Amino acid sequence: xxxxxxxxxxxxxILPGGLWLAVFFAVPLVFMASVSLMTGNLIDGFTMTxxxxxxxxxxxxxxxxxxxxxxxxxxxxxxxxxxxxxAAYWIAFRGGRxxxxxxxxxxxxxxxxxxxxxxxxxxxxxxxxxxxxxxKSWGLLPEGFHILDSGFxxxxxxxxxxxxxxxxxxxxxxxxVDHRVIEAAYDLYAGRFEAFRRVVLPLSLPGVFAGVIMTFxxxxxxxxxxxxxxxxxxxxxxxxxxxxYFTNSEYATASALSFTLMAxxxxxxxxxxxxxxxxxxxxxxxx
Amino acid sequence: MTTTLTAPNxxxxxxxxxxxxxxxxxxxxxxxxxxxxxLLPIGVMMLFGFNDTHSKQNFQWEGFTLHWxxxxxxxxxxTTALVNSLTIALLTTxxxxxxxxxxxxxxxxxxxxxxxxxxxxxxxxxxCPELVMGASLLSMFVxxxxxxxxxxxxxxxxxxxxxxxxxxxxxxxxGLDASIEEAAQDLGAGPWTTFRLVTLPMVMPGVTSxxxxxxxxxxxxxxxxxxxSGATQTFPLWVWASTRTGTPPQVNVMGTLIFAAxxxxxxxxxxxxxxRARAR
Amino acid sequence: xxxRTDPALARGMTTRRDALRLFGAAAAVLAAxxxxxxxxxxxxxxxxxxxxxxxxxxxxxxxxxWANWPGYMQDDRQTxxxxxxxxxxxxxxxxxxxxxxxxxxxxxxxxxxxxxIGFDLMVVTNGIQTTKMIELGYLAPLDHGRLKNFxxxxxxxxxxxxxxxxxxxxxxxxxxATGIAYNTKYVKEEITSIAQLFDPKYKGKVGMMSDSQELxxxxxxxxxxxxxxxTPKDWENAARKLREQRxxxxxxxxxxxxxIDAVAKGDxxxxxxxxxDVYSLANDDVKFVxxxxxxxxxxxxxxxxxxxxxxVDALTLMDWLYDPRHNATLxxxxxxxxxxxxxxxxxxxxxxxxxxxxxxxLERLAVSPLVYPSDADMxxxxxxxxxSQAEETQYQKIFTPIVQGS
Numbered sequence: 001x002x003x004x005x006x007x008x009x010x011x012x013x014i015l016p017g018g019l020w021l022a023v024f025f026a027v028p029l030v031f032m033a034s035v036s037l038m039t040g041n042l043i044d045g046f047t048m049t050x051x052x053x054x055x056x057x058x059x060x061x062x063x064x065x066x067x068x069x070x071x072x073x074x075x076x077x078x079x080x081x082x083x084x085x086x087a088a089y090w091i092a093f094r095g096g097r098x099x100x101x102x103x104x105x106x107x108x109x110x111x112x113x114x115x116x117x118x119x120x121x122x123x124x125x126x127x128x129x130x131x132x133x134x135x136k137s138w139g140l141l142p143e144g145f146h147i148l149d150s151g152f153x154x155x156x157x158x159x160x161x162x163x164x165x166x167x168x169x170x171x172x173x174x175x176x177v178d179h180r181v182i183e184a185a186y187d188l189y190a191g192r193f194e195a196f197r198r199v200v201l202p203l204s205l206p207g208v209f210a211g212v213i214m215t216f217x218x219x220x221x222x223x224x225x226x227x228x229x230x231x232x233x234x235x236x237x238x239x240x241x242x243x244x245y246f247t248n249s250e251y252a253t254a255s256a257l258s259f260t261l262m263a264x265x266x267x268x269x270x271x272x273x274x275x276x277x278x279x280x281x282x283x284x285x286x287x
Numbered sequence: 288m289t290t291t292l293t294a295p296n297x298x299x300x301x302x303x304x305x306x307x308x309x310x311x312x313x314x315x316x317x318x319x320x321x322x323x324x325x326l327l328p329i330g331v332m333m334l335f336g337f338n339d340t341h342s343k344q345n346f347q348w349e350g351f352t353l354h355w356x357x358x359x360x361x362x363x364x365x366t367t368a369l370v371n372s373l374t375i376a377l378l379t380t381x382x383x384x385x386x387x388x389x390x391x392x393x394x395x396x397x398x399x400x401x402x403x404x405x406x407x408x409x410x411x412x413x414x415c416p417e418l419v420m421g422a423s424l425l426s427m428f429v430x431x432x433x434x435x436x437x438x439x440x441x442x443x444x445x446x447x448x449x450x451x452x453x454x455x456x457x458x459x460x461x462g463l464d465a466s467i468e469e470a471a472q473d474l475g476a477g478p479w480t481t482f483r484l485v486t487l488p489m490v491m492p493g494v495t496s497x498x499x500x501x502x503x504x505x506x507x508x509x510x511x512x513x514x515x516s517g518a519t520q521t522f523p524l525w526v527w528a529s530t531r532t533g534t535p536p537q538v539n540v541m542g543t544l545i546f547a548a549x550x551x552x553x554x555x556x557x558x559x560x561x562x563r564a565r566a567r
Numbered sequence: 568x569x570x571r572t573d574p575a576l577a578r579g580m581t582t583r584r585d586a587l588r589l590f591g592a593a594a595a596v597l598a599a600x601x602x603x604x605x606x607x608x609x610x611x612x613x614x615x616x617x618x619x620x621x622x623x624x625x626x627x628x629x630x631x632x633w634a635n636w637p638g639y640m641q642d643d644r645q646t647x648x649x650x651x652x653x654x655x656x657x658x659x660x661x662x663x664x665x666x667x668x669x670x671x672x673x674x675x676x677x678x679x680x681x682x683x684i685g686f687d688l689m690v691v692t693n694g695i696q697t698t699k700m701i702e703l704g705y706l707a708p709l710d711h712g713r714l715k716n717f718x719x720x721x722x723x724x725x726x727x728x729x730x731x732x733x734x735x736x737x738x739x740x741x742x743x744a745t746g747i748a749y750n751t752k753y754v755k756e757e758i759t760s761i762a763q764l765f766d767p768k769y770k771g772k773v774g775m776m777s778d779s780q781e782l783x784x785x786x787x788x789x790x791x792x793x794x795x796x797x798t799p800k801d802w803e804n805a806a807r808k809l810r811e812q813r814x815x816x817x818x819x820x821x822x823x824x825x826x827i828d829a830v831a832k833g834d835x836x837x838x839x840x841x842x843x844d845v846y847s848l849a850n851d852d853v854k855f856v857x858x859x860x861x862x863x864x865x866x867x868x869x870x871x872x873x874x875x876x877x878x879v880d881a882l883t884l885m886d887w888l889y890d891p892r893h894n895a896t897l898x899x900x901x902x903x904x905x906x907x908x909x910x911x912x913x914x915x916x917x918x919x920x921x922x923x924x925x926x927x928x929l930e931r932l933a934v935s936p937l938v939y940p941s942d943a944d945m946x947x948x949x950x951x952x953x954x955s956q957a958e959e960t961q962y963q964k965i966f967t968p969i970v971q972g973s
Contacts (some may be wrong), residue, residue: 003912010397014405017390017449024446025412028423035426041956042675042699049313061973087321090314104553105322111549112329115509115523116542119530120328122334123346124854128833130331144771148834149820164326213414221416224509228530231820232813235972243971244427245514247779249675255426262419269414342849344828361642364662434677434684517673518634518663518685528665529637530825 029262036255046252054256061255064262069236072151072169073220076158080166080215081208083159088167088207089200092174106167114161118228121157122148125229149231157225162218166211174200174209209276217265237261329546336539344533355536363536368525369541371437375521376506379444383501387452388494392486394453395460409450420447421514428515435517443515444505451504452497459493466549613735618708624905627879630657631687636661636867638818638847639690639741649888652672656880666823671696678705678872684802687875688884690740693730693866694780694951695959698738700870703958706736707871707878714891716733716739724945725866725906728952729795737868738885739906741843741898744940744948745863746780748830748840753853757875758837761788761858765812774829775809777821777914780951781824781863782809785839786966788860794949799826799961804966813969821970831966841865842937843903857944864948866906899929 010244036054059066091102109117124131125148135141147153185195223238230236234280237257244254307435339352383440392406412420422444427434467489471481487494509523516524552563640646640660647658664670670691691697702704711718713724717738725739749758753772756763764773764785776782784794786805797805812818819835827844830853831836845855869885871878888894891905891938895913911933918929923958932938940948954962 007399010393010399010402013389013393013397017386017453018405018408020386020442020446020449020464021388021408021412024424025415026408026419028420028427031427031430032419032423035430042703044956061968062531062971064973073546078467083321086314087318090311094314096310097480100557102318102322106325106547108322110503110547112332112542113507113509113523113526113545115526116538119327119526122330125330126346126832126834143546146771146834147820151421153310161323164679183718206408217414217416221418223418224527232818232970232972239424240511240971241418243967245422246672247666248674248967249668250963251426253428254422258419258422262416265416266411266414295946339691340849344831344848346828346832363660364637367661428678432676432680434680434682435673436685518661520663533828 029103032255033259034252036250036259040252042249051252054252055260058253059255059260065235065237065240066260067240067260068234069220072155072158072226072236073216075155075164076219077166077212077216079159080163081170081211084163084166084170085204085208085210086172088171089204092171092177103167103171107164110164110269111162115224117161117223118157120226121160125153148229149234151230151234153229154226154234154236157229158219158222161216161222161225163270165214165218169210169214170204170207173204175211177203209272213269213272217269220265221261289345311435333546335544336536336543338536338539340536342533345536355540359537359540362535364530364538365519365522365525365541366499366536368520369522371519372506372522375437375441375444376502377450378441379505380498380502382441382445383448384494384498387501388447388456389489390449391453391456391493391497392460392490394456395490396463396465396486398417403449409453411527412450413454417447417487417508417510421511425514435515436519438510439515439517440519440521443511444508447494447508447511448501451500452494455497456490456493459490471529589604593671605790606785613708618710621708621873622710622878625879627656627883628657628877629655629880631877631880631884632659632661633881633884634661634663634684634689635740636664636684636690636909639867639901645900646888646893646897649893650884651668654880654881654883654887656883658884667692667694667696669700671699674872678874679703681874683874683876684872685879686872688869688871688881690867690869693728693868695868695954697868698953701731701736705873707873707875708735709738709880709885714886714889716886720889720891720894720907720909722906722908724864726889728866730950731868737870738889739866740869740888741901742866742904742906743865743936744778744842744904744944745839745859745865746842746855747837748827748832748845748853748855750830750835750852751854753833753836758854758856759859761785761860763836764839765789765808765817767817768817769836770816771819772836773812773817773819774822774826774835774840775812775820776826776839777823777970779963779970781839781865782821783962783966784863784949785809785952787865788858788862791860793861794863794952795953799958799965802962802965806831806969808833809966809969813972826940841903841939843901846902846935846937857940857947859947861947861949862944864945864950866950877941898938899932902932902938904940908939 005124020075035046037048037050038046039049039051041055087106088139091099095102110121123129124240127146127148128136132141132147133143136143136145167275181203182199184193190198203206220236222244223236223239226234226239238261241254241257241261244250244257289332334348336355337351337353338345339347339354340347380537390409391406393399394402409425421443424439425435427433428439433439463486468481468485471485472478476484507523508521511526512521512524513527520528522541528534529538601682619749645659647660648787651657669687674689677684689701717734721738725742727733729820731737732897747758747761747764754769763769764775775785783802784811784953787794787801787810790801790804792801792805804915820829822829822838824841826835826838826840827848830838830840831850840855845853869888872883873906874879888897891907893908894905894907894914895910895917898907898910899914899917914929915932918933920927921929952958952962
């Protein structure tokens with residue numbers, strides 16, 4: 001009796017959560033896949049016609065948005081690394097007693113709603129606002145100059161919103177670097193830069209990789225930043241999908257586009273994890 | 288620097304000093320600037336909660352007032368939205384923590400067939416773009432003609448929180464010493480007693496951080512909620528919608544208060560743990 | 568609080584066997600899920616017998632739920648309080664509608680399933696979604712025997728519109744004109760024509776609307792077509808003109824409603840705009856014109872979902888609002904064009920009674936062409952083209968990609 005229970009125990013434990021994920025995560029994906037192959041509209045209904053053309057049509061009109069999203073995703077992720085690394089480094093090695101305070105400061109934006117933060121950015125960047133206004137009135141910038149509604153604004157908004165996701169894993173990785181290893185490098189006559197390049201950097205890379213996984217996907221599929229901070233030339237694929245669902249009720253096209261986006265991102269993540277040797281990267285991030 | 292030079296046994300200290308890899312000052316300034324950049328929009332948000340504005344738009348400084356703090360709950364729908372957000376987050380935390388803890392224990396404490404599959408599903412649920420999750424839920428609700436509202440939001444929030452809880456609990460459970468549980472059983476504790484008195488307390492830190500994460504994810508979620516909400520409003524949805532007609536200062540005030548509450552809780556938590564640690 | 572990625576998860580992810588199994592299962596469910604979403608068109612025609620059948624045996628229950636847009640009711644809900652005082656009917660009022668298409672997407676599923684959406688009265692703009700709801704049979708046919716005030720007081724422009732002949736399903740709540748708003752701090756000429764929205768001089772400073780019917784209408788005015796009678800050919804021409812405007816960098820952004828912020832701040836200098844937004848901005852620098860080529864007239868319509876729990880009291884409220892005295896109070900708050908022109912005398916009277924700021928506000932309102940447009944302005948205003956489902960698909964395919972930058 002007890003043996004049977006022992007065998008069944010993990011299944012019983014995982015059953016409720018597993019069922020929840022099955023019903024509200026896996027099954028909906030199947031529905032979406034199925035809708036993506038239908039044709040029709042709301043009035044006449046949608047029927048399954050195995051219409052693979054939905055994918056071709058979607059990519060034909062909006063393929064450039066997919067490319068742009070991946071590009072913005074890359075830029076913002078790279079910017080996150082560039083901005084987060086030095087700060088994480090300084091806190092990990094030189095933060096002293098106030099390490100956690102400093103880290104906490106970098107995580108403060110998390111206490112403000114994502115949508116609100118983005119709107120606040122818009123207020124900061126506005127043409128006659130607190131940043132550009134004075135520069136314009138001192139004649140340092142032409143009157144027509146603007147940041148808002150440009151690709152730069154979108155990428156910087158994305159960077160701003162997702163930076164903490166990058167800071168944390170890098171910090172965790174750097175924090176764990178054993179000072180004695182660095183000391184050993186000095187003992188072996190490594191210069192300051194050399195020691196960083198050959199010891200600290202490699203040891204911290206798993207943190208960077210984990211950060212990339214946590215930022216790239218949400219950044220690439222975001223539509224809030226592009227719609228608040230972007231102009232007509234900065235639409236991302238998320239905006240298109242959102243409009244096709246809500247404004248046009250073109251469920252088939254929207255599903256096809258969503259599915260394409262998911263496939264691209266998940267394949268990317270898989271390949272990325274594989275190429276770097278999954279075990280290393282995620283194990284380090286997991287601690 | 289000077290002390291190092293004049294100290295009698297300067298050799299080892301010199302090395303100690305040298306090993307600090309890169310000079311701090313520049314980086315410190317950089318970090319301060321970065322923090323300032325991160326806080327700038329939040330400061331702007333707070334500031335405009337005190338703006339004495341008279342039109343529906345709130346972007347030009349017109350003087351200081353506490354009016355919006357006094358009239359915080361005047362926008363009935365905003366209040367409802369905030370209450371919805373909070374109750375959904377609480378229910379989500381409750382459900383996701385229970386489901387996630389059980390699943391985390393299964394994954395961390397047992398070996399079983401299908402474990403790999405369970406892991407794949409959880410990894411996918413965590414790394415799947417929110418937009419896609421929302422869109423697929425919408426597809427399902429439309430195809431099955433399920434009316435969307437409070438319950439569909441709750442279902443979706445539990446869905447995306449449960450794997451995070453499971454993973455934090457799992458990380459904790461993996462490192463546990465099985466012999467403690469065995470000892471409890473040897474001493475005559477039944478499975479439930481063992482779980483309640485031994486297993487649960489040992490994984491508790493994982494459970495609490497998972498629960499906090501679930502709350503934070505749920506209360507701030509915009510994308511998935513937007514797809515599953517029907518006519519029900521939550522705080523982020525209301526704020527988003529208000530950008531079309533002009534965001535009232537009450538939104539800034541609520542944002543400020545939530546921010547303050549979050550910071551106080553976090554700081555309080557740290558202080559408490561420190562005090563407790565010292566007391567021991 | 569870091570979402571930790573678990574090592575074993577990653578390892579699990581790479582076991583090919585499991586992944587294959589997952590795909591197998593997915594394929595199986597996909598085959599099973601290959602059902603369809605049923606269509607529900609062709610229910611827009613209605614006979615008197617059907618109207619009588621709908622209302623037969625229905626009586627007021629003393630409370631209704633009302634879904635409306637933000638900014639369409641006083642913060643203290645004064646008008647609703649007066650209604651409750653007059654009729655004893657309790658009203659639960661919610662500002663849950665921000666965009667017709669969003670709203671339609673949200674209520675479509677329950678309405679299609681014949682379930683309650685939790686509201687007895689809702690306000691939706693004329694346009695694609697309203698046409699769809701009429702066509703899909705989602706709305707209760709109105710019993711005009713109980714709409715005496717509407718018969719008596721509705722302005723001529725607000726009766727029996729092309730999108731709802733005979734007001735069979737809807738009556739107006741409030742109307743607005745789409746024209747051009749411009750900030751005189753930056754624009755140093757008078758704006759009179761749509762052509763000025765296409766002037767390269769204003770590169771990066773022009774705001775256009777993202778709604779495809781609004782945008783389409785202005786495109787059509789620009790190429791000299793009448794939107795109400797437009798053909799797919801006109802749409803193509805308009806789209807070409809709009810795309811050229813965008814590609815030359817003249818368009819700063821396609822706005823939903825954030826344009827009013829932008830034009831007041833100076834992010835845009837001139838922009839497509841709704842009359843009421845400009846009025847309630849109350850900024851002397853920002854002016855509003857109906858361009859000489861024309862502007863759009865849109866109307867937010869009161870309608871009763873067919874599944875409403877209490878349609879009778881909803882109808883009572885609709886008619887109650889058409890009493891000029893009641894409507895005047897509301898107009899004094901909303902500041903858009905009212906379908907009850909007779910409210911003007913009440914607003915004028917209220918202005919005389921008021922004092923200080925209030926007095927100035929009401930006096931401004933009573934004479935404002937943004938709230939009581941002149942006949943000449945009214946004559947230039949056009950409603951949206953009524954689109955059949957087939958036309959709508961074509962229309963959207965032409966105009967949506969412009970906004971999306973394609």
